[in-house]
Amino acid sequence: MADWTEYLNFGISVAKQAGEVVLTAFQQQKEVKLKSSPADLVTETDQRVEKILIAAIRNQYPQHRFIGEESVAAGERVELTDHPTWIIDPIDGTVNFVHRFPFVAISIAFTVNKQVEFGIVYSCVDDKLFHAQRGRGAFLNGEPLRVSGQEDINQCVVVTEIGAERDDLALSTMTSNIFRLLKLPVHGVRALGTAAVDMCQVAAGGADAYYHIGMHCWDIAASAIIIQEAGGVVIDTDGSEFDMMSRRVIAASSAAVASRIAQVIWPFPCRRDDEVHHKCVHGETGVDRL
Numbered sequence: 001m002a003d004w005t006e007y008l009n010f011g012i013s014v015a016k017q018a019g020e021v022v023l024t025a026f027q028q029q030k031e032v033k034l035k036s037s038p039a040d041l042v043t044e045t046d047q048r049v050e051k052i053l054i055a056a057i058r059n060q061y062p063q064h065r066f067i068g069e070e071s072v073a074a075g076e077r078v079e080l081t082d083h084p085t086w087i088i089d090p091i092d093g094t095v096n097f098v099h100r101f102p103f104v105a106i107s108i109a110f111t112v113n114k115q116v117e118f119g120i121v122y123s124c125v126d127d128k129l130f131h132a133q134r135g136r137g138a139f140l141n142g143e144p145l146r147v148s149g150q151e152d153i154n155q156c157v158v159v160t161e162i163g164a165e166r167d168d169l170a171l172s173t174m175t176s177n178i179f180r181l182l183k184l185p186v187h188g189v190r191a192l193g194t195a196a197v198d199m200c201q202v203a204a205g206g207a208d209a210y211y212h213i214g215m216h217c218w219d220i221a222a223s224a225i226i227i228q229e230a231g232g233v234v235i236d237t238d239g240s241e242f243d244m245m246s247r248r249v250i251a252a253s254s255a256a257v258a259s260r261i262a263q264v265i266w267p268f269p270c271r272r273d274d275e276v277h278h279k280c281v282h283g284e285t286g287v288d289r290l
């Protein structure tokens with residue numbers, strides 16, 4: 001198995017530096033623009049932090065490629081190839097960032113041959129750095145992480161997201177999914193407003209499962225490997241193999257819980273990340289869903 005530790009350590013150091021920029025801006029007034037919906041926001045800091053991260057990594061590794069949330073919003077294609085590629089969300093939880101709701105993260109995944117080799121999620125406000133490298137375990141601020149191992153859906157805290165979609169089909173599907181889970185029943189349903197940090201709660205054992213429809217590859221690529229390396233399972237909402245471009249995910253502390261959630265929740269149609277052109281033009285809506 002290849003050792004990507006040097007690259008991982010570099011990624012951690014740039015994530016920490018970028019975290020300082022996010023934290024400084026967190027307290028300040030922001031200028032907000034809309035992307036695909038009235039709840040899909042971007043600020044100057046999202047764009048600036050992505051540029052800082054890409055410039056630093058490119059300076060160190062000039063041959064590497066990038067998939068960045070804000071570069072894609074500006075018109076770049078999502079193209080995952082076999083080349084070393086960094087998948088970046090400069091601020092996961094932009095709505096939280098705008099409102100100073102204290103859960104925002106920098107999410108960085110590194111892929112080779114289309115496989116994620118390591119993931120970094122830096123939750124800046126509470127200074128929690130999650131990371132995992134394939135085959136080498138998952139860690140929070142250097143301490144090993146382990147999922148809860150819960151197998152009984154009735155004993156689970158399940159995390160999900162409301163998402164940015166506001167059309168009737170997406171909203172009714174999202175709310176009815178929560179309704180059916182609560183009726184099973186589960187112990188509780190939670191949403192922190194950042195997919196990356198939500199998923200890290202499963203890796204840390206504070207929640208037992210996570211599911212989401214409509215997020216993007218940059219929201220979950222890093223946290224998916226963190227959950228897997230913490231002993232959890234990550235699948236598509238239809239029960240098939242996880243595909244980071246499909247915009248559907250279930251992550252759980254056990255295969256039993258993951259497949260039970262797959263039986264209960266319904267998807268709504270979303271275009272794959274690698275099929276779509278997301279262009280954000282100064283507050284105009286982009287096209288990112290069917």
Ligand code: IPD
Nearest residue numbers: 092093094161163193194195215
């Ligand atoms: C969003 C967050 C949010 C989720 C959305 C994502 P962003 O990412 O992860 O929790 O519900 O689907 O797009 O836009 O803040 O990077």
